[in-house]
Amino acid sequence: MSLVSVKNLSVAYGAHIVVRNVSLSLDAGEIVTIVGPNGSGKTSLFRAIIGATPSANGSINMKPGLKIGYVPQRIHIDRTLPITVGRFMRLTDRVDIATCEGALEAAGVPDLLKRQMSQLSGGQFQRVLLARALLNRPDVLLLDEATQGLDQPGSAAFYLQIEAVRNETGCAVLMISHDLHVVMSASDRVVCLNGHVCCEGAPAVVASAPQYRALFGAGTGGALALYRHDHDHDHDHQHEAAE
Numbered sequence: 001m002s003l004v005s006v007k008n009l010s011v012a013y014g015a016h017i018v019v020r021n022v023s024l025s026l027d028a029g030e031i032v033t034i035v036g037p038n039g040s041g042k043t044s045l046f047r048a049i050i051g052a053t054p055s056a057n058g059s060i061n062m063k064p065g066l067k068i069g070y071v072p073q074r075i076h077i078d079r080t081l082p083i084t085v086g087r088f089m090r091l092t093d094r095v096d097i098a099t100c101e102g103a104l105e106a107a108g109v110p111d112l113l114k115r116q117m118s119q120l121s122g123g124q125f126q127r128v129l130l131a132r133a134l135l136n137r138p139d140v141l142l143l144d145e146a147t148q149g150l151d152q153p154g155s156a157a158f159y160l161q162i163e164a165v166r167n168e169t170g171c172a173v174l175m176i177s178h179d180l181h182v183v184m185s186a187s188d189r190v191v192c193l194n195g196h197v198c199c200e201g202a203p204a205v206v207a208s209a210p211q212y213r214a215l216f217g218a219g220t221g222g223a224l225a226l227y228r229h230d231h232d233h234d235h236d237h238q239h240e241a242a243e
């Protein structure tokens with residue numbers, strides 16, 4: 001059984017249908033990325049999945065008891081507010097320090113516990129958000145453009161960390177991203193959305209699909225090769241481009 005299964009989902013704001021008849025599934029341990037141009041319905045789809053936006057049609061099923069960790073886009077914290085990473089992580093989750101330290105280590109920033117949030121770099125900040133999402137040992141990590149504001153090496157490092165977390169914990173990852181080059185190499189499957197699902201499959205398959213190239217141009221194929229690395233796990237994925 002899939003952890004998350006979306007069937008024929010449509011999302012509308014009034015009469016404006018922004019997500020049309022989308023089906024999508026997420027299995028244990030998978031990294032699935034949603035890409036698409038601005039306004040293509042990525043966030044609306046995501047919000048429907050987490051129940052923050054009602055769907056007009058279709059169904060969303062989650063495995064019973066599923067635990068979700070959510071990594072938002074960069075959030076704003078008042079620079080004048082003195083708050084350490086450790087305190088920030090425990091604002092919403094009542095966990096002990098050792099659990100925080102473990103999560104920070106899993107997020108690749110083991111030494112930040114006592115640092116002030118206001119002193120973190122953009123990349124460190126996003127990893128603290130990742131660590132916070134890992135506190136409840138989620139089955140699924142949801143990332144909504146979690147590398148916004150990071151440069152390309154920073155984004156690439158962040159996605160490698162996500163992959164390391166997946167390999168270590170076995171959690172599945174569903175993310176929205178604009179970092180086409182880097183994110184595609186770190187994904188098992190890519191879903192290209194433009195209101196409807198234009199194409200989906202393995203990164204290399206999507207990068208060369210005519211529907212994807214029509215939206216993003218052909219340049220990504222070359223850049224993808226630069227970042228591609230081997231995936232040594234043995235999930236059985238469908239690697240076909242679909243209409």
Ligand SMILES: Nc1ncnc2c1ncn2[C@@H]1O[C@H](COP(=O)(O)OP(=O)(O)OP(=O)(O)O)[C@@H](O)[C@H]1O
Nearest residue numbers: 013014016018036037038039040041042043044045
């Ligand atoms: N709350 C809302 N009320 C009305 N229309 C909305 C609302 N949220 C989004 N939309 C519209 O729905 C469409 C899809 O928006 P959405 O934010 O889902 O796209 P996106 O692919 O995430 O875009 P981006 O890449 O720019 O973040 C857009 O036309 C947007 O204007």
